[in-house]
Amino acid sequence: MESAIKTLVTTFLSSSKGKENLDSKSFQKLISSQFGSMMENAQDKEAVDKVMGDLDSNNDGEVDFTEFIILVGALTVACNDFFLEFNEKSETK
Amino acid sequence: MESAIKTLVTTFLSSSKGKENLDSKSFQKLISSQFGSMMENAQDKEAVDKVMGDLDSNNDGEVDFTEFIILVGALTVACNDFFLEFNEKSETK
Numbered sequence: 268m269e270s271a272i273k274t275l276v277t278t279f280l281s282s283s284k285g286k287e288n289l290d291s292k293s294f295q296k297l298i299s300s301q302f303g304s305m306m307e308n309a310q311d312k313e314a315v316d317k318v319m320g321d322l323d324s325n326n327d328g329e330v331d332f333t334e335f336i337i338l339v340g341a342l343t344v345a346c347n348d349f350f351l352e353f354n355e356k357s358e359t360k
Numbered sequence: 361m362e363s364a365i366k367t368l369v370t371t372f373l374s375s376s377k378g379k380e381n382l383d384s385k386s387f388q389k390l391i392s393s394q395f396g397s398m399m400e401n402a403q404d405k406e407a408v409d410k411v412m413g414d415l416d417s418n419n420d421g422e423v424d425f426t427e428f429i430i431l432v433g434a435l436t437v438a439c440n441d442f443f444l445e446f447n448e449k450s451e452t453k
Binding site for chain 2: 337342
């Protein structure tokens with residue numbers, strides 16, 4: 268699990284090129300390259316801009332690490348729900 | 361990054377033995393086995409019980425996945441802060 272946490276940190280830092288925030292372009296690139304199969308519209312610029320707007324709680328036009336982790340948390344919970352549903356369905360067959 | 365998210369989900373599910381919640385014993389085991397080097401008192405039952413109490417927002421005496429992800433988020437942000445500080449110090453040398 269610790270390696271998973273370090274992956275979240277290092278992937279963000281490489282996308283932000285060591286800076287504390289992701290601008291719109293680097294956020295787009297991170298989403299399309301990292302979440303292509305988890306997020307339906309990961310390649311859709313407008314949809315990703317909307318996600319960015321929702322995350323940017325301090326409205327500085329960028330996404331900082333804490334804001335980013337909220338997205339990761341939501342995706343992780345959605346992934347968990349999917350796993351539980353999948354397990355339930357395979358048990359009732 | 362997707363593999364990191366799947367690791368968070370599968371590790372929780374294996375610790376909870378497929379159930380939706382972790383009881384105190386399985387939470388203790390997960391923390392001591394997975395976060396030993398990230399959390400100072402990961403082996404201290406009392407300290408881990410306190411963390412569990414803080415996470416258990418619905419007070420059902422267990423930790424569900426969403427409550428658990430809040431801990432992972434906090435650890436990840438702390439890890440990121442450590443990385444940034446470490447980079448800053450090595451740049452000023």
